[in-house]
Amino acid sequence: MSTTVxxxxxxxxxxxxxxxxxxxxxxxxxxxxxxxxxxxxxVPGALHLSFVRxxxxxxxxxxxxxxxxQAMPGVVAVFGGADLMSEWAAPMPCAWPVTSDMxxxxxxxxxxxxxxxxxxxVAVVVAETxxxxxxxxxxxxxxxDALPAVVDLEDAASDRVLVHSALGTNRSYIWELxxxxxxxxxxxxxxxxxxxxxxxxxxxxxxxxxxxxVCVVPQxxxxxxxxxxxxxxxxxxxxxxxxxxxxxxxxxxxxxPAVGGxxxxxxxxxxxxxxxVALARRLRRPVRWSEGRSENSQATxxxxxxxxHIELAADxxxxxxxxRVRLLADMGAYLQLVTPGIPLLGAFLYHGVYDVPAYSFSxxxxxxxxxxxxxxxxxxxxxxxxAIERAMDALARKLGLDPAEVRRxxxxxxxxxxxxxxxxxxxxxxxxxxxLEKALGxxxxxxxxxEQARRRGAGSTRHLGIGLSSYVxxxxxxxxxVLASLxxxxxxxxxxxxxxxxxxxxxxxxxTSPHGQGHVTSWSMIVAxxxxxxxxxxxxxxSDTAVxxxxxxxxxxxxxxxxxxxxxxxAERVLEKARLIAAHQLEAAPxxxxxxxxxxKVRGSPHKSVPLGVIAFEAFTxxxxxxxxxxTLEASVSWDPPNFTFPFGTHVAVVDVDGxxxxxELVRYVAVDDCGNQVNPLIVEGQVHGGIxxxxxxxxxxxxxxxxxxxxxxxxxxxxxxxAATELPSFVLGRTVTPSxxxxxxxxxVGEAGTIAATPAVVNAVVDALSHLGVRGxxxxxxxxxxWRALSDATQETQEKGEPR
Amino acid sequence: MRLSMTVNGTxxxxxxxxxxxxxxxxxxxxxxxxxNVGCDTTSCGACTVLLDGESVxxxxxxxxxxxxxxxxxxxxLARSDGSLHPLQEAFREHHGLQCGFCTPGMVMAAAxxxxxxxxxxxxxxxxxxxxxxxxxxGYHNIVQAVLAAATTKELVR
Numbered sequence: 001m002s003t004t005v006x007x008x009x010x011x012x013x014x015x016x017x018x019x020x021x022x023x024x025x026x027x028x029x030x031x032x033x034x035x036x037x038x039x040x041x042x043v044p045g046a047l048h049l050s051f052v053r054x055x056x057x058x059x060x061x062x063x064x065x066x067x068x069x070q071a072m073p074g075v076v077a078v079f080g081g082a083d084l085m086s087e088w089a090a091p092m093p094c095a096w097p098v099t100s101d102m103x104x105x106x107x108x109x110x111x112x113x114x115x116x117x118x119x120x121x122v123a124v125v126v127a128e129t130x131x132x133x134x135x136x137x138x139x140x141x142x143x144x145d146a147l148p149a150v151v152d153l154e155d156a157a158s159d160r161v162l163v164h165s166a167l168g169t170n171r172s173y174i175w176e177l178x179x180x181x182x183x184x185x186x187x188x189x190x191x192x193x194x195x196x197x198x199x200x201x202x203x204x205x206x207x208x209x210x211x212x213x214v215c216v217v218p219q220x221x222x223x224x225x226x227x228x229x230x231x232x233x234x235x236x237x238x239x240x241x242x243x244x245x246x247x248x249x250x251x252x253x254x255x256x257p258a259v260g261g262x263x264x265x266x267x268x269x270x271x272x273x274x275x276x277v278a279l280a281r282r283l284r285r286p287v288r289w290s291e292g293r294s295e296n297s298q299a300t301x302x303x304x305x306x307x308x309h310i311e312l313a314a315d316x317x318x319x320x321x322x323x324r325v326r327l328l329a330d331m332g333a334y335l336q337l338v339t340p341g342i343p344l345l346g347a348f349l350y351h352g353v354y355d356v357p358a359y360s361f362s363x364x365x366x367x368x369x370x371x372x373x374x375x376x377x378x379x380x381x382x383x384x385x386x387a388i389e390r391a392m393d394a395l396a397r398k399l400g401l402d403p404a405e406v407r408r409x410x411x412x413x414x415x416x417x418x419x420x421x422x423x424x425x426x427x428x429x430x431x432x433x434x435x436l437e438k439a440l441g442x443x444x445x446x447x448x449x450x451e452q453a454r455r456r457g458a459g460s461t462r463h464l465g466i467g468l469s470s471y472v473x474x475x476x477x478x479x480x481x482v483l484a485s486l487x488x489x490x491x492x493x494x495x496x497x498x499x500x501x502x503x504x505x506x507x508x509x510x511x512t513s514p515h516g517q518g519h520v521t522s523w524s525m526i527v528a529x530x531x532x533x534x535x536x537x538x539x540x541x542x543s544d545t546a547v548x549x550x551x552x553x554x555x556x557x558x559x560x561x562x563x564x565x566x567x568x569x570x571a572e573r574v575l576e577k578a579r580l581i582a583a584h585q586l587e588a589a590p591x592x593x594x595x596x597x598x599x600x601k602v603r604g605s606p607h608k609s610v611p612l613g614v615i616a617f618e619a620f621t622x623x624x625x626x627x628x629x630x631x632t633l634e635a636s637v638s639w640d641p642p643n644f645t646f647p648f649g650t651h652v653a654v655v656d657v658d659g660x661x662x663x664x665e666l667v668r669y670v671a672v673d674d675c676g677n678q679v680n681p682l683i684v685e686g687q688v689h690g691g692i693x694x695x696x697x698x699x700x701x702x703x704x705x706x707x708x709x710x711x712x713x714x715x716x717x718x719x720x721x722x723x724a725a726t727e728l729p730s731f732v733l734g735r736t737v738t739p740s741x742x743x744x745x746x747x748x749x750v751g752e753a754g755t756i757a758a759t760p761a762v763v764n765a766v767v768d769a770l771s772h773l774g775v776r777g778x779x780x781x782x783x784x785x786x787x788w789r790a791l792s793d794a795t796q797e798t799q800e801k802g803e804p805r
Numbered sequence: 806m807r808l809s810m811t812v813n814g815t816x817x818x819x820x821x822x823x824x825x826x827x828x829x830x831x832x833x834x835x836x837x838x839x840x841n842v843g844c845d846t847t848s849c850g851a852c853t854v855l856l857d858g859e860s861v862x863x864x865x866x867x868x869x870x871x872x873x874x875x876x877x878x879x880x881x882l883a884r885s886d887g888s889l890h891p892l893q894e895a896f897r898e899h900h901g902l903q904c905g906f907c908t909p910g911m912v913m914a915a916a917x918x919x920x921x922x923x924x925x926x927x928x929x930x931x932x933x934x935x936x937x938x939x940x941x942x943g944y945h946n947i948v949q950a951v952l953a954a955a956t957t958k959e960l961v962r
Contacts, residue, residue, distance in 0.1 A: 032879065032882075033838070033879035260907075686942060689946060690942050716844065
């Protein structure tokens with residue numbers, strides 16, 4: 001294992017910081033308990049909110065009696081949905097109307113006459129303490145008249161029961177992508193082999209360890225509001241709060257303090273955020289709300305929730321000729337911020353890393369009486385990767401080929417990049433075969449296959465399974481023009497400012513909003529590397545709209561390749577300006593200067609030099625600047641990427657399946673990822689580790705389970721099985737480096753890679769472990785019961801057919 | 806009810822409601838907000854502190870149950886000269902934290918674990934931290950950090 005670089009205080013030569021394992025600047029505050037999360041903020045006089053939530057998946061609200069709650073100790077006010085309707089200038093926002101006829105039913109922060117999922121809020125209590133608010137919430141009397149609920153996706157698609165009766169259908173939209181539908185039909189007609197598979201992407205609960213929290217401080221006489229929220233998107237939130245509440249955006253300041261993980265769940269505009277601002281406005285006092293874990297399970301968005309049909313057409317040698325996908329996607333009861341767009345983030349990637357000439361995709365999205373879905377780590381791309389990687393294994397079985405071989409035969413060749421894909425993207429760069437071979441080597445694939453054969457030969461009931469997953473993702477959200485073509489309501493650029501202060505310390509302002517990703521460290525490294533200074537001399541300001549007015553925040557593995565690039569370019573522009581000042585000082589032509597070791601030197605006369613610190617002070621005093629050069633040494637850049645980036649890799653999961661109990665143990669995990677050039681491998685590896693854990697968890701343990709009446713059964717961390725340290729092995733990581741041509745640093749992004757790759761690798765491993773017994777598939781999460789049933793079914797089938805396989 | 810205890814070396818006395826949880830006493834009464842709350846079922850371990858040297862989940866202890874006890878929270882772990890405790894250093898060195906929300910509880914659980922298992926195996930570390938959930942790291946680097954800290958032999962007082 002490489003050692004961590006610990007000395008950060010020395011000035012560095014330009015170009016020597018990037019790629020080092022610098023330990024994080026963020027850590028001391030987090031390790032000492034000094035970092036302040038929303039719940040930690042001390043706000044004198046703040047009132048506490050507690051929400052009354054529907055216990056029913058679908059019901060008419062027939063009565064709402066607030067009087068008992070209003071009489072409880074410490075209660076300041078209690079509101080039902082109708083009481084707050086005058087607060088809203090617009091309904092809750094959905095920023096992604098994917099089709100012009102998409103159905104988006106009106107959605108307000110508190111339900112009024114009808115509740116549509118367990119957890120839908122119907123009233124809010126305001127009290128002096130949190131305990132008083134909670135006590136009073138339980139005294140709010142709500143009359144519910146139960147309505148039929150629809151939980152199952154295919155049932156929802158039948159419109160047997162309607163979630164929103166006024167719409168007349170549960171379908172929100174149908175979205176299709178078929179650049180050449182005839183070619184797809186032809187390929188299937190001519191195919192030597194067709195694979196047709198149906199997979200279920202169970203719903204997941206993102207389960208950041210910090211639940212959500214909001215605190216709003218109004219300044220009634222100044223007309224301004226400071227909103228503290230555990231959010232990934234302070235900038236987007238500010239705009240949306242302004243629109244939804246009719247408050248001029250300039251009077252809203254949104255701050256995301258320390259945020260305890262998001263994984264997409266804090267990439268939203270939530271009812272509680274709107275209500276906190278509305279009540280701070282109405283009551284003219286600070287208000288705050290801290291989400292409980294059970295609330296988080298019900299009222300924070302869920303992820304995934306799809307039924308996938310994928311078909312592969314292949315020739316006799318197993319080469320893919322077409323991929324056809326039909327998706328049924330669960331929107332939940334309402335459309336949240338980007339709910340409808342999530343399936344489309346995968347729509348272009350169901351052919352995975354394979355060279356496929358013909359492609360079609362269609363998605364039907366339906367409402368159900370469940371918590372709304374939205375972005376969860378990977379958002380659309382894990383689903384796509386799961387489908388193609390499971391189907392590739394099915395194709396391998398059909399052909400009697402090794403799963404590695406069927407992948408080799410189909411990879412987009414390294415010399416075909418930039419690769420125009422059949423669905424219409426241009427993959428920037430890649431070398432998929434290299435990642436696969438490296439992963440197989442690290443895993444000792446041949447050795448594992450030998451051990452598997454040995455166990456099978458010996459009739460062992462400890463079944464060894466090896467699962468592969470080769471993936472590509474589209475990251476770096478996103479080129480604004482592409483977003484326009486997908487009807488997304490915003491752009492995908494990112495903003496940064498780099499300013500050199502009079503004392504030569506450097507301040508970076510970024511529009512990204514980190515919540516664990518280490519941007520403070522990485523952005524410091526980018527600037528230090530460019531300017532030839534110590535990363536310790538760089539300060540990074542973020543996540544406060546008063547400090548960083550422009551930005552599009554953090555999600556979709558976008559921060560480095562879009563936000564980091566803006567920082568890089570701003571540092572470059574600072575140097576351009578510094579060069580003009582230096583040239584003036586040194587009485588030389590700007591083009592005769594070179595920048596080295598934190599100083600400009602006249603080429604050929606190294607004794608004539610001026611350090612950046614002196615230039616910064618000159619820019620500050622402005623006593624002797626060249627003609628036409630403004631004071632201060634500062635540059636701002638907004639970078640709109642010309643393309644997505646396309647990280648890739650291959651993961652290998654090795655499982656030990658107990659044929660008698662059905663228990664699956666993940667015994668070894670190898671990941672080879674290529675995210676282009678790496679700024680800080682220590683951080684990259686951490687992102688991969690955490691991503692793998694979440695992907696494995698979908699495969700083996702996690703499911704937001706509902707009963708047929710729409711009751712969420714997994715409302716606590718005792719029921720919803722987020723893995724602990726005992727459930728996971730240490731991971732073996734390798735990397736290849738294929739720089740992206742899309743941005744000057746050649747970076748791609750890595751926040752979601754592990755999650756995207758891991759789920760199919762693990763399920764493929766389980767199926768592989770049991771394939772000799774006739775098991776062809778198994779649904780997620782792969783519980784001991786499901787394994788046991790799959791084995792029983794396969795055994796029965798084998799006996800009925802009277803053949804061993 | 807009258808309550809007195811030593812927290813991070815300082816003696817405190819307060820009148821508290823009998824239903825007050827230790828974690829709320831620490832956070833809301835004493836203002837030590839490093840100890841976090843991540844769930845309501847004693848599942849996540851974010852609120853782990855040391856009670857007379859042993860790790861407890863402070864959401865599952867009534868403040869009055871800790872009457873007379875000696876409590877150490879994350880704020881009490883760093884050295885008096887302001888430098889980090891070797892375990893905190895190890896978490897930093899090995900990137901054993903990302904968002905940092907579970908970290909105070911994880912570090913306190915690890916501190917207690919290492920007192921009882923000064924020379925642990927990887928499997929023992931994983932078992933020792935089973936009561937603490939982290940959603941960011943996949944535990945890999947946490948385990949590395951705890952194994953590395955075990956070699957420093959300069960752990961909890």
